Amino acid sequence: xxxxxxxxxxxxxxxxxxxxxxxxxxxxxxxxxxxxxxxxxxxxxxxxxxxxxxxxxxxxxxxxxxxxxxxxxxxxxxxxxxxxxxxxxxxxxxxxxxxxxxxxxxxxxxxxxxxxxxxxxxxxxxxxxxxxxxxxxxxxxxxxxxxxxxxxxxxxxxxxxxxxxxxxxxxxxxxxxxxxxxxxxxxx
Amino acid sequence: xxxxxxxxxxxxxxxxxxxxxxxxxxxxxxxxxxxxxxxxxxxxxxxxxxxxxxxxxxxxxxxxxxxxxxxxxxxxxxxxxxxxxxxxxxxxxxxxxxxxxxxxxxxxxxxxxxxxxxxxxxxxxxxxxxxxxxxxxxxxxxxxxxxxxxxxxxxxxxxxxxxxxxxxxxxxxxxxxxxxxxxxxxxxxxxxxxxxxxxxxxxxxxxxxxxxxxxxxxxxxxxxxxxxxxxxxxxxxxxxxxxxxxxxxxxxxxxxxxxxxxxxxxxxxxxxxxxxxxxxxxx
Numbered sequence: 001x002x003x004x005x006x007x008x009x010x011x012x013x014x015x016x017x018x019x020x021x022x023x024x025x026x027x028x029x030x031x032x033x034x035x036x037x038x039x040x041x042x043x044x045x046x047x048x049x050x051x052x053x054x055x056x057x058x059x060x061x062x063x064x065x066x067x068x069x070x071x072x073x074x075x076x077x078x079x080x081x082x083x084x085x086x087x088x089x090x091x092x093x094x095x096x097x098x099x100x101x102x103x104x105x106x107x108x109x110x111x112x113x114x115x116x117x118x119x120x121x122x123x124x125x126x127x128x129x130x131x132x133x134x135x136x137x138x139x140x141x142x143x144x145x146x147x148x149x150x151x152x153x154x155x156x157x158x159x160x161x162x163x164x165x166x167x168x169x170x171x172x173x174x175x176x177x178x179x180x181x182x183x184x185x186x187x188x
Numbered sequence: 189x190x191x192x193x194x195x196x197x198x199x200x201x202x203x204x205x206x207x208x209x210x211x212x213x214x215x216x217x218x219x220x221x222x223x224x225x226x227x228x229x230x231x232x233x234x235x236x237x238x239x240x241x242x243x244x245x246x247x248x249x250x251x252x253x254x255x256x257x258x259x260x261x262x263x264x265x266x267x268x269x270x271x272x273x274x275x276x277x278x279x280x281x282x283x284x285x286x287x288x289x290x291x292x293x294x295x296x297x298x299x300x301x302x303x304x305x306x307x308x309x310x311x312x313x314x315x316x317x318x319x320x321x322x323x324x325x326x327x328x329x330x331x332x333x334x335x336x337x338x339x340x341x342x343x344x345x346x347x348x349x350x351x352x353x354x355x356x357x358x359x360x361x362x363x364x365x366x367x368x369x370x371x372x373x374x375x376x377x378x379x380x381x382x383x384x385x386x387x388x389x390x391x392x393x394x395x396x397x398x399x400x401x402x403x404x405x406x407x408x409x410x411x412x413x414x415x416x417x418x419x420x421x422x423x424x425x426x427x428x429x430x431x432x433x434x435x436x437x438x439x440x441x442x443x444x445x446x447x448x449x450x451x452x453x454x455x456x457x458x459x460x461x462x463x464x465x466x467x468x469x470x471x
Contacts, residue, residue, distance in 0.1 A: 041261065045346070072223055079230035080223045086254045086261070087222065094250075094344060119209060126206050145207035177203045184198070 011081070016074035019064060024156040027064055031157050034060060034078075038085045039135065045089035050130040050138060051096070054146075055088045057139040061147055064157065122180060129179035137172045144169060219244065219251055229258050249344045260348060336367040337376075337424040337463040338404060356413045356420075356467045364389065364407040366399060366424065372461075373427045374399045375436055376407065379452065381418030381470070383444055385437050388422070396431045413467070419450035420468040426461040436460070 011030070018026035038059060042052040063081060071077060130138055139158055143149045151162040151169070160168070219225075221242050228238055235255050238245055245251045339350040342361040350356065364376060373396035376389035389409045390397040399405070425436055443455040450469045454462055 044261065045257065073227050076223065076227040076230055079226040082261075083222055083226040083229065083254060083258055086257045087219070087250055090250055090253050090257070090344075090346065093346065119206070122206055123210065126203075126210065141207060145204065146210070173200050173203055176207075177198055177200055180203065180206075181198050 011074075011077035013074040016068060016071060016077055019068045027157055028159045030064065031060055032159060034081065035135070035139070038081060041082060041085040042089040045086065045093050046096070050127050051092055052089070053135050053138040054142055055085070055092055057142040058146070059085055059088055061143060061157070122184070125180055125183045126176065128183065129176050132179060133172055133175060137168055140165060140168050141172050141176075219248065221245075225251070225255065226258075229255065235259070253344050253346050256348060257346070333368070333370040333372070333426075333461070335369070335372070335424070335426040335461045335463060337422070337465060338365040338367070339363070339422060339465055339467065340365065350465070350467065352465070355469055358413055358415045360413040362411040362413065362422075362467075364410065364422070364424075365404045366407060366426075367403045367405070368399060368401045368426060371401045372399060373397065373430050375425045375427075375431075375433055376409075377423045377425070377437070377440065378411065379421045379423050379440070379444065380416060381420070381446055381450070383441060383446065385440060387433055387437075394433055396425070396427055396433065396436070398430070399426075416468060417470060418468075419446070419452075419466065419470050421452050421464055421466050423452075423454070424463040425457075426463075427459055431459075 011034075015026060015030065019030060035056060039052055039056045042055045043049075046052045046055065059081070063084070067080075067084075068077075071080065130141070133141070136158060140154055143154045143157065144151075149157075151165040155162050155165045158165075221244060225238060225242060225245070228241065233241075235252075238255060242251075245255065340363040341348055341350050341356060342363065343357065343359070347363075350362075356362065366374060368374075374389070375387065375396045378386040378388050388411050389407050391409045399407075423440070425440075427436075439457065440454070443457065445453045445455075447453055450466065452464055452466065454464065456462070
């Protein structure tokens with residue numbers, strides 16, 4: 001049933017059935033149990049940093065809300081998740097290494113257009129600042145601003161009440177703002 | 189957005205905008221067989237069998253790299269079974285233990301340590317020098333000495349070690365690492381099925397290069413895999429004394445035989461320790 005030696009991560013048919021039904025407790029348990037394992041895979045390929053947490057967060061989110069519905073073999077869920085993590089990390093790594101420019105059609109800009117120069121200056125610094133947050137805070141920020149999830153929905157996935165997620169986001173934003181300002185001032 | 193807002197007075201709403209604008213690829217998976225491939229891998233299907241079952245894999249670099257990494261990580265990641273850190277020996281002085289030591293004692297011990305370190309370095313240098321001069325005339329490889337060669341492959345931006353039985357692909361970049369229990373001289377050759385030999389290391393010079401003893405030390409010269417129609421091998425020769433490369437090549441030519449099923453046989457040489465790794469097999 002499980003493909004992890006020692007049996008920490010167990011994604012069996014029963015768990016998959018509950019995930020398909022949208023059971024929030026099972027989603028939370030799945031997230032807590034699989035996050036570190038998937039992050040370890042991504043970090044192995046991408047190194048530890050915001051990119052690895054982004055790939056992990058997006059993959060687990062996609063798995064929970066889309067892929068789990070189409071799984072043909074629930075018993076092989078962990079292998080599937082592992083291979084998907086490797087594939088996505090490899091693609092991200094290839095993009096990082098080749099310095100491939102982003103394809104506008106593949107990106108969305110829900111925040112609208114920004115000043116190009118300032119954005120160009122701030123975005124790399126934002127990545128550095130994100131790396132200072134805890135993995136959970138980074139995931140929360142990712143789910144909020146990339147996936148557009150509400151605090152309550154995030155809480156159901158990563159664990160915690162909507163108030164807790166709200167506080168975590170406020171603290172994270174304050175920390176990011178302070179870090180960005182410090183870096184911007186330091187660089188003139 | 190207020191373009192006049194100085195960066196130093198960044199509002200939180202601006203940070204939120206930046207977070208929304210962080211560039212990231214749409215990660216929708218483009219391989220239609222990921223789940224089947226994952227299940228097959230979990231059942232122990234080999235990459236070669238996978239390529240037969242899923243022809244798409246043959247053309248997809250991401251699939252190939254992912255399958256390789258999946259197998260590589262099978263015994264490394266995802267397993268919580270980790271050996272606990274060894275307990276420190278009892279005679280190791282604990283730094284966390286609070287003990288009162290007078291400044292004078294610290295000074296005396298520091299001076300003694302400095303003197304001992306200097307003495308040890310001096311003795312070490314003298315021994316090293318004598319080894320350098322004495323080991324040169326030796327012609328036979330020391331019996332107890334052990335040597336090894338490992339090949340690292342860089343493919344599609346990913347690096348991984350080439351294990352026994354794994355083959356390279358055209359376009360791969362190869363890096364070489366040696367392990368040697370004794371300092372010795374070394375040369376690295378590429379040998380193909382027609383017994384053509386190319387010196388990979390040292391690229392400059394006509395004689396073997398001296399290599400220090402150590403584990404998994406990178407050789408500065410690498411190689412790029414080009415198309416080939418024959419089997420290929422990497423051959424490392426460790427010799428106790430500096431030898432001319434042309435002499436080694438002629439020696440190798442005399443002693444190398446390519447047998448059936450792409451088996452490279454090299455008759456043992458008293459004056460060199462040989463390590464061979466096959467990198468390409470043409471059926």
